[in-house]
Amino acid sequence: MAAHKRSPQGAIHVPTGDAIAPQRQDGRRRVVGPVSSPTTQPKIAVALHDGYYGCTSGTGFSNRAFLEVLTRTLPRGRLLVMPVHIRPSDASYDPAWVAETERIVQRAGAEVVPVPGGRAATAALAGGEALCERVAEVAREHLARAPMAHLIGLDIPFLGLGLHRRADDPFSLLLVPRSTSELASPEDRRRIHWEHRGLTAAVSSGARVAAISHHMRGHLEQVYGIPRHAVVDLPNGLLLHDHEDLPSAPLPPRAKAGFLLSMGRAVESKGFEDLLEAIRFLKGQGTHMPHLLLAPTTHAEGLTDYQRQLQAMVRDYAIDATFLSRFSSRYRSWLRSPALRGVVVPSRAEPFGRIPLEAFASGAAPVVATRAGGLTETVIDGVTGFMAEARDPVDLARAIRRALHISGPEREQMRAQSGALLTARHDYEATIRSYLRQYTPWAMTLSLAARS
CATH class of the missing domain: 3.40.50.2000 (Glycogen Phosphorylase B;)
Structure with a gap:
């Protein structure tokens, strides 16, 4: 060659x-x-x-x-x-x-x-x-x-x-x-x-x-x-083999006991502030929350105004979180972690929504997503994940609570159904x-x- x-x-x-x-x-x-x-x-x-x-x-x-x-x-x-x-x-x-x-x-x-x-x-x-x-x-x-x-x-x-x-x-x-x-x-x-x-x-x-x-x-x-x-x-x-050789990123120590993962571009349409409001609501009701891996990312050296706003919310709401501002393709490896309790996609607008498919391919479950655009075509409430209304932190909190209380057999069933949807519709x-x-x-x- x-x-x-x-x-x-x-x-x-x-x-x-x-x-x-x-x-x-x-x-x-x-x-x-x-x-x-x-x-x-x-x-x-x-x-x-x-x-x-x-x-x-x-x-x-x-x-x-x-x-x-x-x-x-x-x-x-x-x-x-x-x-x-x-x-x-x-x-x-x-x-x-x-x-x-x-x-x-x-x-x-x-x-x-x-x-x-x-x-x-x-x-x-x-x-x-x-x-x-x-x-x-x-x-x-x-x-x-x-x-x-x-x-x-x-x-x-x-x-x-x-x-x-x-x-x-x-x-x-x-x-x-x-x-x-x-x-x-x-x-x-x-x-x-x-x-x-x-x-x-x-x-x-x-x-x-x-x-x-x-x-x-x-x-x-x-x-x-x-x-x-x-x-x-x-x-x-997705290319269905795409996750076979995915290099692993070290899991932050505080996440090893269990964590929620939310990642995407650091733009308002991704709805990260709605997620933080939802976690604040759950904490106020006495719900024990796992560690949050929050990755609203860019390639910029410094923080954007939006990222600073999110960081301030994490601090002011006393949320147990690891904040990741720089993009890395290796974050996807956390979708395979046995400590993962759920993947949250809180978008306000979404033409398609690739993250649920990434989760399905990695066997991650459950996925919590909003009823925003293309997300409704992959995340089916109670079947491949849990749904909430977009721009509604209280409804998102309810969906996260359902995800945190899912049983082992229910999780396995959700993995099987999401994998079948991925293969049938999104090869x-x-x-x-x-x-x-x-x-x-x-x-x-x-x-x-x-x-x-």
Whole structure:
């Protein structure tokens, strides 16, 4: 197997057997990558902003899982990967994660073309607009000779791709919003308007938009006005082997006697303050509470204002808790701990909700979640977990109390039912392959010459 090459900026380029192009700078973008052969194969191209150089949230896990399925499904040399470039000096750059991603794409003989932009490309609207223009240009250049090609944009930063499409573009388009600004930041009206314009333009040019849950399908159709025929169901899920070799994180000493776990991005929509209010309510009623592992995380060096607010609540309410502010993928290993008493997902808004599936895959039970968006599709009250109304700390307290008093046989039954739901509905590999068979069957078929 050929060794991978690294550009001076830390970008990874995996040889496919073609010549390597010299670096070029045209004033707007800097692209390094293999030169397309005159007899290029059909191609699937993927643009992603999280999950290649590191992982900052569930989106990163989902994006890399998507990428891994493509590497295992497509014939060698059919995949073009366009990650938003992150420098090694960035706090979100994870060398171990990058090494694993390199291994995954190298296995498929993928062509990797990092797109300039960094974190600024996803943090501000102007950066997002420039990013979509760059991705369209890179796709146009690298897919020009492909007899058939399909571009997939994973998540919010690429919802403006439709605004940069041309009638003669050599690729069809699929957009996969894992959330929207209407859900994540409803106060940002300019970005929401941009998403509306981008999605409308994409659909008008024949693109499809993927719904990662029934909730997101309704949201896209009703709030963003996407026609029903343009929305394809591509439910989020897990690679069912994903937790087999999960490295363990040391369990904090105070958690060894029993603990609740709650983790996610440090944003208000995750509802962590509702959880702390619920624990305060339970303590006031005399309920003995296990230790709380609370992980509202970011990649920032210091604490955000929201994290400081949560820390102050923990202190003022005298909650026995370990507060974890920096993201680590190793926290997932605590889902396998025999000391775990329950997993709490107190979201106020949730397009899908990956954490319950992570818990199901690890055999963690019970899961306590709110009736927010996609969570209702995985956490079924009394079957795979316990439910509470969103933004209702008292109702959440009741659900946590039910979880703490579950019997051993009930816990085992819940584990079995949640595992069955995961396998039946959220096998991500089966879902993505089904999409490819239906919409891009040419990408999975070897030509006669290739077979020879």
